[in-house]
Amino acid sequence: MTQEYAKLIIDGKTYEFPIIVGTEGERAIDISTLRKETGLITFDPGYANTGSCKSSITFMDGEKGILRYRGYPIEQLAEHSTFVETAYLLINGELPTRKQLNRFSVLLNDHSMVHEDMRHFFQSFPRRAHPMGILSSMVNALRAFYPEIPERSEEEEINVTVTRLLSKVRTMAAMSYKISRGHMVVYPRHDLSYAANFLNMMFHSPVRPYVIDDDLVDALNVFWILHADHEQNCSTAAVRLVGSARVNLYAAISAGICALWGPLHGGANQAVIEMLLQIQENGGDVRPFIERAKDKNDPFRLMGFGHRVYKTYDPRAKIMQKICYKVLKKLKRHDPLLDIARKLEEVALKDPYFIDHNLYPNVDFYSGIVLRALGIPLNMFTVMFAIGRLPGWISQWKESMEDPQWKLHRPRQIYIGVGEREYIPIDKREE
Numbered sequence: 546m547t548q549e550y551a552k553l554i555i556d557g558k559t560y561e562f563p564i565i566v567g568t569e570g571e572r573a574i575d576i577s578t579l580r581k582e583t584g585l586i587t588f589d590p591g592y593a594n595t596g597s598c599k600s601s602i603t604f605m606d607g608e609k610g611i612l613r614y615r616g617y618p619i620e621q622l623a624e625h626s627t628f629v630e631t632a633y634l635l636i637n638g639e640l641p642t643r644k645q646l647n648r649f650s651v652l653l654n655d656h657s658m659v660h661e662d663m664r665h666f667f668q669s670f671p672r673r674a675h676p677m678g679i680l681s682s683m684v685n686a687l688r689a690f691y692p693e694i695p696e697r698s699e700e701e702e703i704n705v706t707v708t709r710l711l712s713k714v715r716t717m718a719a720m721s722y723k724i725s726r727g728h729m730v731v732y733p734r735h736d737l738s739y740a741a742n743f744l745n746m747m748f749h750s751p752v753r754p755y756v757i758d759d760d761l762v763d764a765l766n767v768f769w770i771l772h773a774d775h776e777q778n779c780s781t782a783a784v785r786l787v788g789s790a791r792v793n794l795y796a797a798i799s800a801g802i803c804a805l806w807g808p809l810h811g812g813a814n815q816a817v818i819e820m821l822l823q824i825q826e827n828g829g830d831v832r833p834f835i836e837r838a839k840d841k842n843d844p845f846r847l848m849g850f851g852h853r854v855y856k857t858y859d860p861r862a863k864i865m866q867k868i869c870y871k872v873l874k875k876l877k878r879h880d881p882l883l884d885i886a887r888k889l890e891e892v893a894l895k896d897p898y899f900i901d902h903n904l905y906p907n908v909d910f911y912s913g914i915v916l917r918a919l920g921i922p923l924n925m926f927t928v929m930f931a932i933g934r935l936p937g938w939i940s941q942w943k944e945s946m947e948d949p950q951w952k953l954h955r956p957r958q959i960y961i962g963v964g965e966r967e968y969i970p971i972d973k974r975e976e
């Protein structure tokens with residue numbers, strides 16, 4: 546294929562920049578030499594038009610509602626895969642053979658315990674501390690408890706760190722929940738799968754043994770698969786940016802957890818339930834909330850609606866909605882919040898404001914109802930998202946470290962402050 550170029554004319558001079566094309570036909574202007582050639586930089590607040598890297602992990606088409614991990618459609622993975630297998634796929638690029646999967650599961654089991662001394666840290670956080678704050682601190686602290694071993698090769702060190710993170714973050718999440726309730730910590734069990742182990746560590750107690758239900762385990766697997774990666778979203782971009790300074794992987798993941806905490810990102814799953822509860826408390830009428838979301842003088846937004854990339858229905862939301870019904874049916878339970886959510890969606894999708902702004906339900910819109918049904922407390926919702934997103938963060942970090950075009954992330958700016966001025970001694974400053 547002949548190389549295409551984009552022409553840029555500045556002060557009458559023409560510059561040419563190559564157009565690069567992704568495997569799915571996505572086109573981008575390579576402006577990596579822009580400043581060197583023209584002295585100019587680009588201005589793109591929020592990076593909505595900026596490709597920060599080339600990646601072969603996840604493909605999404607926001608107009609068509611397509612999401613694929615390493616080429617596999619999200620719908621197929623949700624139906625046939627498990628979270629552990631999907632994590633392997635994201636991190637290693639291919640689906641594992643049976644032998645590879647067994648080996649990976651054994652490693653996850655071997656690394657599932659958390660250093661006993663870390664328990665003191667958990668116990669020192671105030672009971673009301675948000676679990677996302679605790680998780681980001683504890684993940685960063687993992688480096689102190691598991692320092693680098695110089696005898697290990699870099700590859701071995703990365704592999705150990707990756708399995709440790711995948712396994713321990715899940716244990717730590719359950720541990721923080723138990724400690725926050727003043728309950729005895731439940732240790733991981735070697736005979737349980739990754740997801741079953743998590744539910745057991747969360748809900749088992751010596752006086753009320755937890756009965757593992759395969760359907761609920763499947764639902765949790767799907768929940769995590771749907772969250773496993775989403776290309777250059779805010780938290781993944783944070784992991785890549787912090788990682789670009791060559792910090793250790795724990796620190797980079799900790800930065801991702803902090804970014805995910807925000808209500809405009811992963812924190813939306815908690816915010817959706819809070820919003821649905823508020824609608825319920827106000828009698829269940831969704832219309833005043835729709836009106837508030839449309840009012841430019843009101844900061845209220847319909848949580849779980851809208852997405853930077855999807856301008857159509859988020860494919861993950863469709864699967865999550867089905868899981869809601871499946872789980873509630875299995876538990877023979879009715880959740881009035883699901884009725885409110887369906888009504889909200891129905892009204893919003895017919896409203897010209899939401900149609901014109903391309904605002905559709907995103908992954909968070911139905912995920913909270915699934916988590917509620919599984920018994921996960923509201924303040925742990927974003928932690929559940931974080932466990933799911935770990936393989937994505939890890940694979941993106943790994944890819945960035947191996948990228949031949951790797952560079953320290955360092956955007957530029959357009960300075961709009963005051964020009965140079967003389968320092969004024971304090972006694973000469975006007976009160």
Ligand code: ACO
Binds near residue numbers: 845850853908
């Ligand atoms: N409710 C009402 N209006 C909205 C919403 C919403 N949920 N989302 C976007 N809009 C409107 C904005 O007011 C703006 O309107 P205007 O152009 O008339 O001023 C327009 O749509 C574009 O909004 P932006 O904030 O510029 O779009 P952006 O791409 O930055 O926003 C975001 C994406 C942050 C997700 C936004 O849709 C939002 O705040 N949604 C609610 C929070 C949420 O659900 N977040 C989870 C996202 S999925 C995830 O991170 C896992």
